[in-house]
Amino acid sequence: MSHILRFPDLALGELEQEVLETLWHEGPLSPGGVHRRVGVARGISVNTVSSALKRLQDKGLLEREKVSHSYVYTAVVTRAELQRQLIGAIASRFAGEERSGLLAAFVDVAEAGGEETLRKLEAMIAARLTEGE
Template structure:
């Protein structure tokens, strides 16, 4: 899945301001970039078709909200890129992640360690359930 710069900005805005129409999104993003209302509307439509937004008709306009959490989208994007370049069993993803994590501070590394431990626990549990 590929996201353009405007689509990313729209998602960022919708994560903090759900249930807004295209005019509100345009007004908020106009501070950051020079885009027409039609361009913003097109970005909203693309994101809706990609399954990343939901919308509800209100009068003549749609109210949009993000359908996916930020963390879920990041995971999908990483998985998409990784699956394009890395074959099963290859350690390139681990090496790349290790390189990226070198820029993390101690708090972020602690949080990452906790998340890895949760994943290990869930993996052990699913293996245990499969053996039953």
């Protein structure tokens, strides 16, 4: 069993993650639309999906607009931006002055993705170094 560190502003439950994935893939949706794509398969109510949407809005990850008698929710961050925020939160919270442990952990994660992932990381680092020159 894995233990996940929870950061109150960025912590996402499984339902919240699936809702975000759906909005990234489908675009703006009403609670009913999200429920049809996520809630039906999970056997949960529209109210449960609406609660997840509201939590994501409160975390600043969604915005909503009133359309007719319902709200339509839109993701306001991309997957890449959320990844940056999560990694940034972990880095600022645990890295302190000593960053080598954080960097080693990041390389370990990349290594778990295989040689191709490590090569992509190497290319990204080389590109950033070239930009800085």
